[in-house]
Amino acid sequence: VLALSFDGDALRLARDQPEPTAGPGEAVVAVLRAGICSTDVEITRGYLGFRGTPGHEWVGRVIAAPDAPALVGTRVVGEINYACGRCTMCTAGMDRHCPTRRVCGIVGADGAFAERLCIPAAQLHRVPDDVPDRAAVFVEPLAAAFAVLEQVPDVAGRRAIILGDGKLGILVAQVLRAAGADVLLSGRHARKLDVARSLGVTVGTPLAGADLVVDASGSPDGLATAVALARPRGIVVMKTTVAAEHRLDLAPAVVNEVSLVGSRCGRFAPAIAALAAGRVAVEPLIDAEYPLADGLAAFERARTRGVLKVLLAVSR
Ligand SMILES: [Zn+2]
Numbered sequence: 001v002l003a004l005s006f007d008g009d010a011l012r013l014a015r016d017q018p019e020p021t022a023g024p025g026e027a028v029v030a031v032l033r034a035g036i037c038s039t040d041v042e043i044t045r046g047y048l049g050f051r052g053t054p055g056h057e058w059v060g061r062v063i064a065a066p067d068a069p070a071l072v073g074t075r076v077v078g079e080i081n082y083a084c085g086r087c088t089m090c091t092a093g094m095d096r097h098c099p100t101r102r103v104c105g106i107v108g109a110d111g112a113f114a115e116r117l118c119i120p121a122a123q124l125h126r127v128p129d130d131v132p133d134r135a136a137v138f139v140e141p142l143a144a145a146f147a148v149l150e151q152v153p154d155v156a157g158r159r160a161i162i163l164g165d166g167k168l169g170i171l172v173a174q175v176l177r178a179a180g181a182d183v184l185l186s187g188r189h190a191r192k193l194d195v196a197r198s199l200g201v202t203v204g205t206p207l208a209g210a211d212l213v214v215d216a217s218g219s220p221d222g223l224a225t226a227v228a229l230a231r232p233r234g235i236v237v238m239k240t241t242v243a244a245e246h247r248l249d250l251a252p253a254v255v256n257e258v259s260l261v262g263s264r265c266g267r268f269a270p271a272i273a274a275l276a277a278g279r280v281a282v283e284p285l286i287d288a289e290y291p292l293a294d295g296l297a298a299f300e301r302a303r304t305r306g307v308l309k310v311l312l313a314v315s316r
């Protein structure tokens with residue numbers, strides 16, 4: 001089968017990958033569409049030392065599931081953290097923090113930039129019929145946006161600032177707004193800010209004193225800016241993972257007693273529900289769609305400044 005593969009040196013198109021077979025508890029999925037994420041671009045620069053097929057944002061159709069035959073033929077998305085299910089983190093419901101987890105297309109497991117994906121069947125969620133493939137492919141990044149509500153549950157009526165006009169920033173802005181927060185998004189790219197505005201998100205220059213600041217800037221300076229914008233005893237949610245180490249003066253966070261909350265993946269269920277109910281719009285975030293065979297060109301496009309989501313159309 002056809003797949004994109006990273007060998008530690010370059011991303012290549014591999015035409016002769018073996019057809020995967022489902023082991024115990026696993027399912028094989030025919031990938032329909034997949035989304036290229038900033039993490040995938042980082043992987044092709046050596047992030048986490050990953051080797052193999054990247055891709056963790058996808059929608060597909062189950063073609064084999066020996067232990068869960070009812071899934072065959074259904075359209076699904078898949079949670080990306082494959083946890084052990086037995087350790088203290090897993091039994092406490094924190095499977096996304098399982099220390100021995102594999103992560104789809106990121107750590108120890110091949111991902112979705114391929115015609116076939118092999119995945120533990122327990123990771124799968126059915127996609128409602130009224131959610132098209134081009135929206136379902138956003139379930140994973142939208143779940144990451146919903147993680148903010150899991151960690152800061154009470155946002156209604158609060159003043160929230162989102163730093164960053166990228167895909168995640170725009171998704172977080174929509175999620176917080178739908179939860180009743182008073183949201184302002186701040187960014188530097190005219191085209192991306194236009195997209196945010198077209199979705200009804202207020203954009204502008206933020207003033208200090210916010211109850212909640214989400215740093216989705218992707219920039220090493222974002223965190224210091226976020227701390228400066230938070231009110232005393234406010235909350236800063238850190239959504240930026242920057243590969244480069246950076247120095248940060250934490251005194252303002254101490255003096256203002258600001259809570260710093262790290263935030264990564266979220267649960268899929270609220271993201272699927274929000275797409276089905278139309279509470280979050282994702283179509284305007286799509287920049288372009290390429291066939292998998294043109295995957296290298298798709299990555300080139302995804303690396304271009306000012307570009308939002310690039311999709312791969314894998315099969316139908
Ligand atoms: Zn991602």
Ligand SMILES: [Zn+2]
Binds near residue numbers: 083084085086101
């Ligand atoms: Zn575990």
